[in-house]
Amino acid sequence: MRFLFKTNYEQDVRLFQHGGQVFWYAVLAVLVLVAPLVLSDYLVGEAAFVFILAIAGVGLMLLTGYTGLVSLGHAAFLGIGAYGEAYLLSKGVPFPISMLLAALIAGATGFLIGLPTLRLSGVYLAIATFGFALIVSEILAKWESVTRGFNGFRVPRIVMFGETLRQDWHLYYISLAVLVVVILGVLNLLRSPTGRAFIAIRDSEVAAQSLGVNLTVYKTLAFALSAAITGLAGALYAHKLNFLSPDGFNIILSIQLLLMIVVGGLGSLHGAVFGALFVGALPSVIGILRGELPRVIAEQPGLEPLIFGLILVLTIIFEPYGIYGRWLKLKLYFQLFPLYRRATFRRTKAFLKSGRR
């Protein structure tokens, strides 16, 4: 068991709490950097997809996991980012700038939609974002001069340093770089007064307000930031897909994004990454399962949503802190061995607190 003896406040805001973390994150960094040399092209492509999902997950985590606002419409921001990127590239805007602009557009949309709807709480916000996402997907389908509607939009290739980047490992490294920058940025934000205000709002709006947190300002900020990060993920997602069609950004995708952060573990950035790994790997695992199962079950088209639904329900009932929560429990078990007690994590009995006003 490691004991941290803190002698000054600086230690609390350090990126790495102790030498062990430095070591293990360095190992992870090396592994991720050399992976494309070892893995097959297919796996590298899948890994890039996981990174993109993780970026979107970090965006949604900032909103849902840290500020406590539920959005059932984040696929819309992913779509705005993707179409923004494709449109800007086709108009000749060079790559990194187009990606940033796409994120900016998504963020601005988030700001505009957040301004009125964030006065609402809980359920109403979920339903409002839900309606917003439906409207956006309809606009993507109908605004043909920009999105080319159901004809689909072929995304132009990334051109950097005079080279056209079309290999899977190009996208892998770009997504990895963006993911690292986003995670570091969000980590920094969460250790700043702004991030503390977000967490305060999540834990109790009334308490936050009485401590001088301006709810509207911080909620809108969280929403816009979250939308911008998701838009960034959308821009990269456009390159992963290569071909955009408006029905790809539907409510199912929004729910998958939520599923990702719930299964990964709400309220931690680790959770967003674990969740992305999980959602990225699940279709392949189900594909393998289909080969093993008897044909009657394996040929059912509904198998995948069924498993998604089951996992979602079981996670919320049995492990509300997701994969990351389970990981923490495992770690504590070995650290305290043989003194670990289950009761450490037992949930207290709670009565419903009314959010109604």
Place this chain on the structure above:
Amino acid sequence: MLIIQLAINGIAVGCIYALVALGLVLIYKATEAVNFAQGDLMMLGAFFALTFISFGGLPFWVGLALAIIGMAAVGMIMERLVLRPILGQPQFAVIMVTIGVGFILRSGATMIPGWGTSSQALPTPFSNQTLDVAGLVMAQEHLAIIGATVILCALLYGFFRHTRFGIAMQAASQNQLAAAYMGIPIKRVSAATWAIAAAVAALGGVLLAPIALVEANMGFVVLKAFPAAVLGGFASLPGAVIGGVVIGLIEVFSGRYISDTARNLAPFVVLLAVLVIRPEGLFAEPKKRRA
């Protein structure tokens, strides 16, 4: 004449939304949770009725009664298995759990032999018959929907106003802890609420069946029920019905006079507008803010 005809169609469509919205509002009133699986319960109810009537050969009314009883049981089981364990957890957990249950029901229904992925017609006594009143053509299935909605509203109104259990439900919805202290069996109330909501969903499913065919995805009608419920304030039963009818009318008229895109979008534009301008809904009494 055309306008009156459209209005009747709009009211009939709106009553379907109202029936789904009623289920949403019932659950919200009693447990302060939003049931995203309400549409899928409706689908399941329609399939139950299809099984009893078309496959089992039972008369329509017997089949309908069995479907409603069966769905009430499903609602209770769902409450016991899925919602009881997370009683008192934040709303977010309930939203996600019901979304998950919706996924399970929808894909589960496609796996049951005989239900499958194709859409099927449910024969009802009102199918394909029309009634001519003073030059207006009214489909009997539309009239049946409107009639059933009115009767159901009256029943629910009486239940919440005049029965012991209905009043206990209202108390539990306003303050769960205080209600528990007053000796109200919170768990039984919660189970009963879900049973009633599922039974209402079954009725909605059977009434929707003659208009839209019975299929695994028919539950997506719940998307239109959200604007209806929000319009009515989400905690008001009459509000849900009026909201449903308003949404139905808006849909039919914008589809006729603007475009099909407008028909799809109008309910959600209204939803956002209501949320922005009057988030407590059109029919809710203003309340003071509590901690």
